[in-house]
Amino acid sequence: MLFTQFTDMKRDLRSTDCDRSTKLTKLRQSLPMFRGSGKLNKQFPALGWPLATGLAYYTAAVTSLALTKGHDGIATVWPSSGVLVAALLLSEKRVWPLHILAGAIASLVANLGQGNGIGISLGFTAANVAESLLAAWLLMRSNAQRPFAARSTDIVTFCTLAACSTLISASMASMIVPDPTPVFWFSWFSTDLLGILLVTPLILIMGWSLRRGRLLPRHQTLGQIAAMFAIVAAVAIFTFSQSRFPLLFLPMLTILAAVFRLGVLGATGGVLVVAVVSSIAVTLHSGPEALIDADPMARSLFLQFYLLSLFASSLPIAVLLAARRRLVNEISESVRLLQLAESVANVGHWRLDILTETVTWSHQVFRIHGLTDDHPPAYADAINAYHPEDRAMVSSTIERAIMDHQGFEFRARIIRPGGEIRHVLSRGEFDGISIDRPLALFGVIQDITAQAEHEDDLKAAGQRAEKAAEEAQILAETDQLTGIANRRRVTQYLAEAMASALESGRPMAIALLDIDHFKAINDRYGHLVGDQVIQRVAMDASRQLRGNDMLGRFGGEEFVIILPDASADIAVMVAERVRSAVEASRTSPSVTISIGVAEWTLGETSDSLLRRADEALYAAKRAGRNVLKLSA
Template identity: 45%
Template sequence: MRRIFARLGESPFGPAVLGLVYFAVATLALLATRSAHGIAAIWPPSGILLATLLSVPRRAVWRFAVAAIVASLAANMVAGSGLRVSAGFSAANGLEAMVATLVLRRRSGRRVSFIDPSGLSAFFGASFVAAFVSAGVAACIAPQSGGGFILSWFSTVWLGLLLVTPLLLAIFEISASTRQAVSGRQTLDLIGIVLLTILATGSTFCQTQYPMLFVPMMVIVIAVLRGGMLGGIISMIVVVIFGSLALWWGTGPIFLIRTSHESRLLFFQFYLLSLFVSALPMATLLAARDRLRVNLSERIRLLDQAEAAAHIGHWRINAVDQAVLWSPEVFRMHGLPEDASPALDDATGHYHPDDRERVSKAVAAALADGQPFAFEARIVRPDGTVRHVEIQGERDYSSQDDAIGLFGLIRDITEQIEARQVLRDARDAADRSAQAAMLLASTDALTGLANRRRIVEYLDAMLADVDAGEVAMSIVLFDIDHFKTVNDRYGHDVGDEVLRRVAATATEGLRNTDLIGRYGGEEFVIILPRTNADTALQIAERVRARIEASWQDGQPKVTVSLGIATTHGEDAGHGILKRADVALYAAKSAGRNRLRLAS
């Protein structure tokens, strides 16, 4: 409907259509209920014009206003008023809608809303000002004007604006939005409201025996509760129609008042105003409540979506009865249906057995002293799967009864825990790889002993301890006697096996604190920390004897010659190695398979 008015505003025929409607309604209103001043009980054309001016584009307002003024002029002249009076009344009628439109659009733009108290108050005030201005202009034109005329005109115009404009704007709004289209049930409610109002209003105004004017008010309250703003306005329009017809026919409870026709008309107008003041604010509050309910529902829906996307839920524990409240995401974390929140003991029972006591203690302590808490725990779902969660909570005061409780968040961190474990495993694997690389870099590939690099590093470290005041250190340098002959006679494969056997046998004769390594070729070094010359000679002899006795059938028998050196003075690594090497050559010169101590 609003789109229709928008198209009419652009069309050259739009003002003509409004003019015809305005003329027809104005003529009926003038004929329906008249007083000595020719003023109707309610002036619906004012509401029609205001609703139109609020709906059409701003640039088309003046064309529709002019069309309505011309139609009003024609209607007044048809009703028997002179040209001067008709022109003045028509100007007043056009002015009232223009004033109300100007006030409302300056406040809220093009759209006027009745679903919040401020919008209704603005419309109430704008229509009051417009009716007051219109009554003042009409009083200057009327042949016989006075306080009664001004009051009658004011109430007639104001009622027309108050009753008709909201009804038309509500219809426009419903027609313009498919989301707000009236459903089948709402249609049945509106039909029921109309029938009930007709029955109640007819029973009230078709008799003059009982003052039953309270009955329509009761029906209007029911109409507001069932049909909202639209239902209330429709019900009031029915009351206006029946009441006006009753005044015309000379029947109804109003005629129980022994007074003039003008006073009865004024009473009826203020009766309608009281209905408006009673019903529409209530309808507005109900509409505002429904809007808040919809907004709250939408916010809850968005909150649920946000929690589901972030895998975060919220919970609350009532300290009085220890009732537990879970958000939908908490149910999903636990793998439970969203039927009812569990008791506190049952909620704790969903945690891993190893975590339950810790969870219970944290909750109990928070309830007792109000200290916030945060920890990680595991949830065991009914299907046996385990979810890791992070829980935090703090003291909370209920907004309803000031009861102390706990409020907190629970976040599913299973993916983070799994990622953390993957990183930990990767780090451990990297550490193992690094250690393996370091071991490989410091190990002789053939014998598995320390290589030359490792020997030199270890020797320098031991010599540093000796410089710091430790006891003497000794080294043993030995090689295999006639090893070249073994390679030439048996081949390099056998030679490699001999090297491995000598390395293993020599290692068996050492202490846990000693280090043996392959220095190069068939030459080996033994580092003996905190060992003097006498002990070094004993260890060297034990190694020599084991190697000599280690040969088996089918294997070449080998022996070793050994040179021993012990630190003295400020030995460096190359210095002690050189002295051991001199001792080794002395052992070889003495016939091999023997040992010598460096001087």
């Protein structure tokens, strides 16, 4: 239920004109787990989360200190810092003081329970709380609180900011103890850094997974995760239950296996399992680190360095694997969409390896030829698929393109296995840019049988063919969706208007307009409603133009207005009238437009004029949309 509500809210906010942080805030306020109502918070009062933070902080601190203590009462790993940092990142800033207070009380009680004086306990508490607060604030500001789901560079930011906060915390703690030493400073630094690096990502993974309505990673079951961590634990126990052989490399092997199976969860969770097992081993005076001829503090520092090395080796690999999986998914989706587009447009693509004469066909090319795509054809078979009267032309066209290293285009007929004749249009380019790929021809083929039959009808029809040619000309210059001029006609009319302005010395201008947030409308309502919005905007805009003005669709949701005999002031007046009319429309969904206006200057080309209008349009977009901007 929570996941469904969250998905519905995301879809409703896609078209909202606000930035990403505002949308996240609205989503949080809209769900029971964030706004303090609903089943979850009825069972868990408003103060429950801070209390849970304090309890988790205290439990982690006492457990860590009980498992293994270093010099001056500093544990090998301090998970409490990671608990508080994660709690702050998962909560809204308005409740941060409650989490900080809960963590401070837990830290003070834990320090007093270890026999520290009230002064030192207060000082250590201040250092711990300041560390977590600074780390959470820096991570939130840098947007690096989710390194396990972002770019690989974000993990460096995450680790760097965590190190900065623990560096300051260690310095604060060193000023509190009576006899500070470099060893104390480094031990505090490494202990708290391990706590943040190991615990914070784990809690964040669970927190964000719960918000998505999915606790476990994709394609993983609780049993598989438990089994993977059980293997890591077993190897760690085997490694640290003896002090005879230096087997510290074995846990890394199992952690890497966990990384490949579970991603970042396997990296952080695996290192945390090793940290727990090694901490218990230190308490029992066991483990390979006992082979080191040094005092207990040096051994503890060595163990911390070992754990940091495990983390530094495994987490980047996990992030890179996650990025690789995302890339594979994106490529798969792109291939799927390409196949869908080819199927809708009845267009396929092919490639001919020039050296080996190996032909590669897309699925749609097989469909056009009436064949199954079980086996790719040989080059000779591909040529023989054409009509006998067209084979020589096709072969010579391809050979000429190969010899001249140039593009090609031809129309021909193919014969399907059942004897059906289809007319096709094929065009392509010489593919010789890539250094690590052999020379090839790349082309597309389109089934134009309907078009060819129509052309035959035109040739056979006399007067009717002449009339059909006139209609085809109109269609060629008219946008089929809106009925206004298309790009071709707009370009032609712009050239005529500029020539007239040059000859008469009178001004002329153009306006580019674009529907704001049109992609969000398509995503939310579908392309049918999107087409209706384009039609409505074209109709509203047309009603506001002067008699000799032309409105044309340049492509997608972008329109062009040609304004002959119009200075900049007149053009702005007409364009503003268009913008207001679109905004005032009461038809749902309501939309707005942004407009860029440019007045033609003597000697200016159409490309330059369009570019200036386009720059003004993007200035209007940057200014907040539903705005008109005049090019300088």
